[in-house]
Amino acid sequence: MKLHYSRNLNPRVAVAVARHLDAPVEYIRTSPMGPDREAFRAINPxxxxxxxxxxxxxxxxxxxxxxxxxxxCDPGFWPADRQAEVLMWVSWSAHHFIPAGGTFYFENIIRPQFLDRPAxxxxxxxxxxxxxxxxxILDDILAGRSWLVGDRPTYADFRVASALxxxxxxxxxxxxxRHILAWHDRLNRIDAWRAPFDGLD
Ligand SMILES: N[C@@H](CCC(=O)N[C@@H](CS)C(=O)NCC(=O)O)C(=O)O
Known part of the structure; x- marks a missing residue:
């Protein structure tokens, strides 16, 4: 299996997941919008x-x-008996939380590197x-629990924390x-989350 990645927000999550689950993947650093863009289109349009x-x-x-x-590699990371709850967080983050965080990410990190215009x-x-x-909303919920679904980290935590x-x-x-920060500190105790690119290109 090959995992094509860059060091940006979404691929960071995928690499963190793969490393956390010790997945047998070959990591291939890719610039999908760079010089190989046309060749890469066959892999992802x-x-x-x-x-x-x-x-x-x-x-x-x-x-x-x-x-x-x-x-x-580890069905408990997206547990079958709580599939809908994980999906709820995946959907909530995609439609609400990450777009907000993603705008800060784009305007303050990506734009200054690649675009010659002000924020x-x-x-x-x-x-x-x-x-x-x-x-x-997230902070209030995390006041009463350590992880978003169940009593161990699942993909819900990794996905909702994408921008953090x-x-x-x-x-x-x-x-x-403060509850989001404490939760992210807990996530940062997981090597794969804190430093997903360690030892990779
Ligand atoms: N919805 C997609 C979004 C993927 C995406 O936007 N990828 C960006 C990075 S965050 C990308 O490939 N940008 C070009 C690059 O990183 O070189 C996903 O969740 O995988």
Missing amino acids: NTLVPVLVEADRTLWETDAIACRLAAL DAAALAEADSGFRRYGG PFAEQALLPVSGF
Whole structure:
């Protein structure tokens, strides 16, 4: 199995999952929008990473890759009896929490590297309001539990936390959310989450 990745937000989650589950994957650092973009289109027509390539199937989308790796390596990471709850968090983060965090990530990390234009203040203001709203919901829930689903880390935790490793550089307004910060400290005790790219290209 080959996992094509870059060091950006979504592939970071996929690599963290693969390493956490000790999945037997070959890690291939890829620039899907770089010079090999046209060749990469055959692997993923979206020209984005991560992509998991197996002998008989190719999966793009971080969530699908995590689902597949959990099924192969540790079903408890996406537990069958709590599948809907994990999916609830995956969906909530995709539609609400990550778009807010992702705007900070894009405007404050990606844009200065690749785009010659100032940060979009209106987009950041909207993201700030979204991050505070949904962050408040997450913080309240985490006040009463260590992990989002059950009593061990699952993919729900990895997915909802996608933007948090970039909090400082992206200027995420996370400082008031003490339960989110404590939860992310717990996640950071997992080597694969804290340093997914250690030893990789
Ligand atoms: N919905 C996709 C989004 C994938 C995506 O946006 N990937 C970005 C990184 S976050 C990408 O490939 N950018 C080009 C690069 O990293 O070189 C997923 O969850 O996998």
